[in-house]
Amino acid sequence: MLAILEYDFMRRAFIVGILLAAIIPCIGIIVVLKRLSMIGDALSHTSLAGVAAGLIIGINPILGAVVTCIVAAFGIELIRKRIPKYAEMSIAIVMSAGIGLAGVLSGFVKNNANFNSFLFGSIVAISDFELILVACISCIVLLTFILLYKELFFISLDERAARLAGIPVGPINFIFTILTAVTVSIAARTVGALIVSSLMVVPVACAMQVGKSYFQTVVYSILFAILFTVSGLFISYYARLKPGGTIVLIGVICLVLLLAGKKILTLFRQSPGQA
Amino acid sequence: MKKRLFVVLTALFALTLVASGAIVSVQTAEAAPSANAEGALLSVYASFYPMYDFAAKIGGDKVTVVNMVPSGMEPHDWEPTAADIIGLENADVFIYNGAGMEHWVADVLPTLQNQDLVVVEAAEGLELREGHHHEEEEADDHEGEADEHEDEEDHDHGEFDPHVWLNPLYAKKEAENIKNAFVLADPENKGYYEENYAAVAAEFDLLDQEYRETLGGLPNKDFVVSHEAFGYLAAAYDLHQIGVEGLAPDSEPDPARVAEIIDLVKENKIRTIFFEELASPKVAESIAKETGAETGVLSPVEGLSDEELAAGADYFSVMRANLSALKNALQ
Numbered sequence: 231m232l233a234i235l236e237y238d239f240m241r242r243a244f245i246v247g248i249l250l251a252a253i254i255p256c257i258g259i260i261v262v263l264k265r266l267s268m269i270g271d272a273l274s275h276t277s278l279a280g281v282a283a284g285l286i287i288g289i290n291p292i293l294g295a296v297v298t299c300i301v302a303a304f305g306i307e308l309i310r311k312r313i314p315k316y317a318e319m320s321i322a323i324v325m326s327a328g329i330g331l332a333g334v335l336s337g338f339v340k341n342n343a344n345f346n347s348f349l350f351g352s353i354v355a356i357s358d359f360e361l362i363l364v365a366c367i368s369c370i371v372l373l374t375f376i377l378l379y380k381e382l383f384f385i386s387l388d389e390r391a392a393r394l395a396g397i398p399v400g401p402i403n404f405i406f407t408i409l410t411a412v413t414v415s416i417a418a419r420t421v422g423a424l425i426v427s428s429l430m431v432v433p434v435a436c437a438m439q440v441g442k443s444y445f446q447t448v449v450y451s452i453l454f455a456i457l458f459t460v461s462g463l464f465i466s467y468y469a470r471l472k473p474g475g476t477i478v479l480i481g482v483i484c485l486v487l488l489l490a491g492k493k494i495l496t497l498f499r500q501s502p503g504q505a
Numbered sequence: 506m507k508k509r510l511f512v513v514l515t516a517l518f519a520l521t522l523v524a525s526g527a528i529v530s531v532q533t534a535e536a537a538p539s540a541n542a543e544g545a546l547l548s549v550y551a552s553f554y555p556m557y558d559f560a561a562k563i564g565g566d567k568v569t570v571v572n573m574v575p576s577g578m579e580p581h582d583w584e585p586t587a588a589d590i591i592g593l594e595n596a597d598v599f600i601y602n603g604a605g606m607e608h609w610v611a612d613v614l615p616t617l618q619n620q621d622l623v624v625v626e627a628a629e630g631l632e633l634r635e636g637h638h639h640e641e642e643e644a645d646d647h648e649g650e651a652d653e654h655e656d657e658e659d660h661d662h663g664e665f666d667p668h669v670w671l672n673p674l675y676a677k678k679e680a681e682n683i684k685n686a687f688v689l690a691d692p693e694n695k696g697y698y699e700e701n702y703a704a705v706a707a708e709f710d711l712l713d714q715e716y717r718e719t720l721g722g723l724p725n726k727d728f729v730v731s732h733e734a735f736g737y738l739a740a741a742y743d744l745h746q747i748g749v750e751g752l753a754p755d756s757e758p759d760p761a762r763v764a765e766i767i768d769l770v771k772e773n774k775i776r777t778i779f780f781e782e783l784a785s786p787k788v789a790e791s792i793a794k795e796t797g798a799e800t801g802v803l804s805p806v807e808g809l810s811d812e813e814l815a816a817g818a819d820y821f822s823v824m825r826a827n828l829s830a831l832k833n834a835l836q
Contacts, residue, residue, distance in 0.1 A: 237764050238795045339577075352757045355787040422757070467760040474757060 234467050242356045243463055243473070246364050250417050251429060251455035253371040255437075257410050258430035259448055263386035265317045269306060270427035272321045273411060274418035276302040276328025281419075282335035292363075292419055299411035302328055307407055353421040353463070353473050360420045367416050371409055378402060383444055424474045429455050432481035439488040458484065547691045550593055552601035552610070553580040554808045555670040556627060558820045559680045560600055563701045564687060567694050571596075577810045584609050594619045598690050600683055603628040606667035625686040627679035633665040634736050668805060672737035673716065673824065677709035712824055716742055719828055723835040727773055729766060731780040731789045734805035744835075749788050758788050770796040777834035779803035801830050 234240050254270075261269050277295035284294025302324050309320035351360075375382070381402050384392040393399045417426045433454035434447070441447030462477030469476075547568040551557035557572035564570060573589055574580045585593075593599055594617060601607045603626035614624065669675040684702040688695045720742045728735075733748030749758050749766055770778070770792065777799050780789035786800060793800045806823050813823075 234764075237767060239763060239767075239791050240760060243760065352787065354758060354760045354763055355791040357787070357790065463760070467764070470759050470761045472757050472759050 234464065239354055239356070240463070240467065242361055243353045244460065246356050246361060246420060247353055247459040247463060247477075248456055249364055249368040250421060250425070251433075251459040252452055253368050253375075253413060254417065254426060254429040255433045255451040255455045256371060256375045256448065257406075257413060258434045259437075259451055260382055260386045260406065261410065262431060262434045264310075266306070266310070266321060267431045268318065268321045268325070268427075269303070269410065270414055270430040271423070272306065272325035272328065273299050273302055273414040274423035274426055275325055275332070277415040277418055278332035279328050279335055280415070282332055282339050285339050286335060292416070295415040295419060296412055298328070299415035300408055303407045303411035307403065351418060351420045351422040353425065353477075356420060360416075363416055364420055367413055371413055374405065374409055378405070382406065422474050425459075425477055428478040428481060429458070432478070432485060433458065436481070436485050436488055439485075439492055454481070454484065547598060547687065548596045549598045549600065549687075550589075550596045552599075552607045553583070555676065555679075555806055555820055556600045556602055556683070559627070559676070559683050559705070560598075560687075562705050562819075563680060563684050563698055565697065565701050567691065567697055568598075568687070574808055576808060576814060578808055580606070580807045585613060590617075593617055593622070596622060598623045598625065598686055600625045600627055600686065602626075602667060602670065602679070604631075604633050604665045604667040604669060623686050623690040625682055627682050628667070628669045628675075629682055631669050631675050631678055633669070634740065635665060666733075666736045668734040669737050670820075671735055671805060671824075672741045673709045673713040674741065675737055676820070677706050677713075680705050680709065708821060712821060713741075715825070716828055719832050720744065720835070723832065725773070725775070725835040727769075727775060728803075728831065728834055729770060729775055729778045729789075729792070730803060731778075731786070732805065734781070734807075735803070744831075749792065763788065763792065767792055767795055770798055775834070777801040777830070779830070779834070781805050781807075801834065803827055803830055 235244075258270075261267060277299045280295035280298025281291040282294075283298065284291035287294075305324045305327075306320045309323055310317045313319060381392070381397050384395065384397055385399055385402060389399055414426055433451040436454045437447045437450035441450045458477050458481040462480050463473060465471065465480065466473040466476040546566075547564065549560050549564060549568045549570045551560050551570055551572050553574040554572060554576075557570055560568065561570045571592060573585060573592075574583045590613065593613070596619070599622055601610050601624075603610075606628075670679060680702060684698050687698045691698075716738075726743065727745045727747055728739075729747045729749065731749050733746060735744075735746045738744070739746045747766060747769060749762065769775070775796075775798060778789045778793045778796075779801050780786040781802065781804060789800050792798070804823050804827055806820055806827075809818055809823065
């Protein structure tokens, strides 16, 4: 067995990393198509307010984070519907509200030790509870995504057309919003907000460069996300880097290479024709 | 249209002037009485718990001491609120540790209008340790792997390791600096402060002696901590701290470092992984789980919780609790 896999904490990192890499891009592709790329950031910041509120009123802070995230996600949906032309504005509003609330509430948290342990997730320090939680949410998200595959695709491309085609847009948006909120709040606590918000967008952007259809883009973005996470863990282990940042940077470098490669390819194809 | 704009702008400008004038006059009105009051208690602001504790012990009933960082807060990331600044404007003495512990002090002090404020940097005159590189080099009985790593690792703690108070003799020097400031600010009660200081100084000496006697005879010298705050303590008593996350309590560890520490813990049969109460125990717990070691609390005495304070804990009691935790871990 590889030396890196002899450690229990690394095995956990790989399991949780791969699970999240499989489900976050599924959600990511839809939020990207809905022009809500920043939703991962907004929700993970807002969930801090939930952690603080949970600690203050004495309920489980992760539950607090999940509840706040759901409220925030519906807040985003609501504002998005009121101001459809500027959908991204809804994210900025909810994010500032969330950070502001977290800032104010954190002043009332008595025991900072608790606060910190819920605030900062790290992919190399995952507890049993978090492992189980991530496994459960992964199953739920994958199952929902497969069952509602066509409907979600339709809605994310054109909500109005979907409604005309008889798709129950309201309930499906409702389910999707809840799933997004739950995934982000749990994943952000487990592996950190950075990994969550970047896995939501970067693999999708890469997949869009190579995928020729919606289905291909979905498959590619999951493959890219798993590639980034696994190689990020390997590289951070052998090159002694921080894992979260490494995973994100690999993704961005990969995207830049893909964009550059595409450009070179088009130039290459053009030049024989011109000659 | 233009005229209306002009009116609006003028009104806004006037409003700003009036408002700032009002704020200034309120501040001076508040500042005036307490600064000059005769026979009043010396008003002392301390930047965090050990400074507060030392000041309270030396000042006794001649001073009122405010601990600026609320109990249970991690002081490294703390920043003063507007109310704290107003408090400083009205205070007589301000004590901070220095050595890079309170990054906000350099920003706040020049903005204060309080001319009579006596400012003490308690760590002044102490020989500071650079970051955490030194100690790894000194502990050359350790395998090279960890050393190489230490030099690469980054931390956001500034140039020096600020945790001087964890060496009782350094803490004694800090107490002396505080005493000198009290004498400067309130010369009438010089004798009282000197007397209190002498009593506290004896306690520091006693604590140092206890550490020396207890730790000197123990077979193991290595202890694992989640926050490398114990460099001065380790250097004073010939121990060796192995940090998981570098100096700052909330930075993410890199996986190779965690793997190394797991190997180290297994090899040296280290029995306890220490974490501090005010930071996340996640990493310490995951290492402990993998190695079968226990987790334990080693407090950097940066802040006490309300429960500890209610139970009458102070610097000395926490340091003695640390000593017995170290003794258990190193036996």
